[in-house]
Every structure is written in C-alpha cells, then in structure tokens.
Amino acid sequence: MAVMRRDDVEAGIDLLRRVDTGELDGLPCPKCGELNASAWFTQPAPDEFKTWIVCGCGFELRAQCDKRPIHYSADRVRNDLQEYDKRLARDRKFPAD
C-alpha cells in the first residue's frame, strides 16, 4: 500500500476493493465527492504492479500490488504513471549519495 494520509486510508481500501470487483470508472472520489475517479495500472518491473486511482480534481492514490491486479490490462496502463513508477523503482535500486 502506498503512503497515504491517515484520513485517506479507509477510503483507499474501499476504492481498491471496488477495483478488484471490476469497477474501473465512475469511482467515488474521496476528495471532491464526485463519481469521477478511474483506476489505472502500471507495471514498472516484470514482477511489480501498481494500482492508481486518479480523479480530475487532483486526487491520486497509488497502491503497490502483491500480484498482477485481476483487471490489469494493457489498455489500462497509463504511460505517464508508468514512467513515474519506473523512475521511482530506478531511484530505489540506485540511490544517489
């Protein structure tokens, strides 16, 4: 699970549960309250997956997945998010001193 503000954790768990059941669009955004958030996936490394929930209001939730998300598909990978995750993974492997 990504680092989130404490208040967001409960909403985040609920959102991730919905994503697991196949609700990828029209998710309730904890920030603006609209049914406007969507789920996206990234695969920054061959055995690493992340689930993102993003809303137009600026809300972003990023969660580490233990395995390939059930509804993961190439159509649902957003390149900008994947680049971000790849960059983080690289920084982790090669920490700058």
Ligand SMILES: [Zn+2]
């Ligand atoms: Zn929102």
